[in-house]
Amino acid sequence: MNKCVLIIAIVMGISLSGFAQMDNREAEGPVGFDRSRIFIGSSLNLGISNRFFNVGVNPTIGYSLNNWVDVGVAMNFNYASQNASVFNSYKYKNFNYGGGAFLRFWPVSFLHLQIQPEYNWISSSRTDPVSGQTTRLQLQAPSMLAGIGYGSREIGRQLSYFTIMIDLNQAVNSPYRDGIAGDPQPIFRGGLGFYLNSKKK
Template sequence: MQRKSILTALAFFICTCLLAQRNAPTSTYTADEENTGFKKENIFIGGGINLGFASNTFALGASPEIGYSVANWLDLGLGFNVNYASQRADPYYNGNIRQRNFSYGVGPFVRIYPINVLFLQGQLEGNWSNISLKDMTYDQSSTYKYKSTSFIAGIGYSQRVVGQGSFYTLIGLDLMQDKNSPYRDYNNRAIPVIRTGFNFYLKPSHKK
């Protein structure tokens, strides 16, 4: 089931790329502009929604962010997240224990664009979670609070014009093994994370 979830996520990503490729914009950078120092028009804010799914697991969240386009091929920034995750009780999967997880976190990210419409992203996150467990067999409930660390690595498609705006879709996985991560399931397996959103530059450029 885990492999099926990852393949489904990848299929969704590929379809999104093919549909959006038709109207992909080009960058406003030139070779000379990359070395002219700090530019207010290169600061962006925005974010999007997060989706995650695996066997018996569903996750939904929001991921606001602020960043700076250092060059045509590089963005640096700080991302925030608020997530809700639900794991259905199943006697064969998780001992018939239902889990609800509300978490929030923050951490730096880097995006590298090997080509205009494709990027690689890494994001280190510190997360704080409130977890509610209910044993459906014995009708017993408990709650816990945890702190965890995640590192989400992924690949994404972007329609991006530096100084104007961008749209992106990302598929990633938490590469760390912290069992309390909001991006890992009851059995500590990584949940595929899909993020889709928009960014807007604070001082839009009118260059074409």
């Protein structure tokens, strides 16, 4: 874990403590394993910037430990493209799939902080618009996504969220970074989920 990730983790921890002081939700004690706390769902992610486009889907399965924390695993399937420019004469297209774990904090009922390490396998193509020649590559890269979001969550019933994240890792081949300058691209994810054995009102 690099220094940047460590600093972000510390700041998130301090923020979580501060928000917890202001939240009047009733504290929960350990309840043991509860199948109704398992949730499944999916999110759609979208990333757009100058010359860059990313879209994907992210199926998830998780468990709500208490009123504050969700943990789980997620898969991802993404498509990204980057157009040629005056700084780079090639056009890139990438398809990647991967998976990892996520940790989501809910310091207040409508706000969450998320960190999500992933590992990605990437099929990449680079095309010269002038000659039409295409080079294909098979790549791999780790990612460390972190961000903040807005959502609604009723344990035992349903959840929805909208999250903005960036890749804190500096892997050159990351599907969430500009392929030319290596700058992180903002990732927008909106998702829905429901709990198993959802409680009826």
